[in-house]
Amino acid sequence: MAQGNHHLDEADLSELCKALWKADKNRLVPGNDYRLDLQGRAGYVSLGKDKAKDYAQHPLFTFVDENHLHEKPTYHAFIALLDNYETATGICETVTSEEKAENSRFLDAILHTEVMEIAHPFLVKKNLASADPRQFKWQLYKIWFDLYGRGTGNDSSGFEHVFVGETRKAHEVIGFHNWIQFYLQEKRGNVDYLGHHARRSRSRPDEEDHLLTLQFSWKQAVKPKGSSFIGTSPEFEMALYTVAFLLGTEHSSKYRIQVDEYRFDLVCHRSGSHIGSTYPMLLESNLPV
Template sequence: MVNMDHWQGYKRPPSEQEYSDEVGTGTSIEPSEEELADFLQACNRLWQLDLNRLEPGKDYQIDCGEGKKVFQKEDMAEGSLFCYVDEDIFRTKPTFARFCSLLDNYNPNAGCKEVVTSEEKQEQAAFIEEISRTAPIKYLHKYLSRKGIVSENYQDFKRMLTSLWFDLYGRGGTSGSSSAFEHVFVGEIKQHCEQEVSGFHNWLQFYLEEAKGCVDYHGYILPRRRGETPDSETQLLTVQFKWNGVLKSVSSTLVGVSPEFEIALYTLCFFVGGEDNYVQLGPYSVNIKCYRFGNKIGSVFPIAEC
C-alpha cells in the first residue's frame, strides 16, 4: 500500500507548502504554428511533454489477464490488473501524490450533495499550483492564451483550472453533487433502476481502489481488430471491472500517464475540440470523447480506436 503519511501536509494553505521546481520556460513548451492551426497536433505534443509519464515494466507492472466481449459479465481475470507500482513515484513525482490525496474527498454515490471543507479546497489549490509548474500545463496555458481563450496572466489561468475541474454542479437532479474532477477521475455510482459506475477513467484511482479491495478487475475488452491484444507494455487499456460491487462494463484508461498530462489534454479538448477528438498520442490512436455540461466538463475520457 502507498505511504500516505505526508499527504496530510497538503491540507495546509498552499502558501505554506513546498512545491517542486518550475519547468524551464524555453522554446520547448512554445506551441508551433502548425500546432496552433491543428489542435490534434497539440494533443500529441502534450504526450511528448509528459515528462512524468511512467515506464511500463520499470515503474509499474500490469497483468491484463484474459480478453472478453463487452456483453460478457463473468470475471475473466484471475488476479489484479496491477501487480506492482513503485511507491517511490509518490515521493519523486509530487503531482502523483497530490492527485491521489484528492481522491478520498468525494462521496461515490451520484446525486449525493458534496460537502467541501476548507482543507479540501486547500488541497485543490495546492494540486493546481503543483501541476502548473510542469511542462504540459505550461504548454496548455501558452496554447490557450495564444488562441485568446484564456488570460495571459498565469494566476488567472490557474484560477480558471481550479474552477473548471473542482466547482460543483448538479448531476442526477441534486445541486452540488458532482464536479468534473469527481466524475472523470474518481467515478460515481448511479442509483437508477440498476446501479452502474459512471466516470472513473483514471489509472491511479484504479490502482488505489484495487489495492484496497474495492475494485475487482474482470479482464480487458477484446480489440475490434484481431491480433492486436494488450500486454504489460500497453498504456491504453479498455477494461471491465466492478467497483464496490457495481459493474463498469467498459472503460478505457491511459495507464502510467501523469495527472498533469490528463488535465492538460482534457482541458485542451474541452476548449478547442468537439465531442469527438480523434488524436494520436504517441503510438496510440485515441478518440477523446468530451461531453459538455453547460460551461463545465460533463465527462471526458479516451476511447481506443483500433
C-alpha cells in the same frame, strides 16, 4: 471567447497531444515502474454485478513503484484529492476549507510542469485562456472543481467524475478514467478487474500499452467498458482534457488523435461551463507503428 473551426482544432489538438506526450517527464515506464497482468478478454455485460463474468482472476496491477506516487509532487497532490468525494450520485457534496486548499495545491503543482507550460500558451493563443497564471488557475478551478448537479443538487464535479469515478443507481460505474485511482482502489480491494477489451488488429492488448480499455466492478457496481491512459501523469491528463473541453463548443465533442502508436477518439461532454466527462476512446484498429 473565440472558437475555431472544428477540423482545424482537431489537427491542432493532435499536434498538441504529441507535444504534451513528449513533455510528460513524469509518465511511468511499463515493466519498470509498474507491471500489468491483462489476463482474459472481457465479455458482454448487462449492468449488474451478478451478470458480469470475471475473466481475470488476479489484479490488473501486479506491481507499482509507489515511490513515484509519493515523491513526484503532482502525483502526491493528486492522490490527496481522491478521498474528498461522496461517489454516489444524488448525494450533495460538502467541500471543506482543507479540501479547497488541497485542490489549490494540486493546481499549483501541475501548473509548474512542462506539460502545463505547453498547454497554457496554446490556450492563450487560441483566445481560450488568460495569459495571467492566476486567472488561468482560477479558470481551471471552476472547470474541474466547481460543483454541479448530476443526480441532484451539487452532487458532482468534473474532477470527481473523470478521475475519482461515480456510481449511479447502485449498479453502474460512470466516469472513473484514471489509472492511479484504479490501482489504489484495486489495492484496497474495492476494484475487481474483470478483463480487457482487445483491439481487432490484435488478439490481445500489450501489457506495455499506455492506453487500455477495461471492464471492472467497483463498490458492487460495474463499468462494462472504460478506456484509460495507463502510467501517464496527472498533469498530462489535466492538460489534454482541459484543452479538449475549451476547444469544444457543442454539448459533446470528439477529436481523432494519433500519438505515438495510439489512435483514439478524445471524447468530451460539457455540463454548462464545467466538464461533464472526458476520456480517451481507443479505436479498435490502430495504424501501423
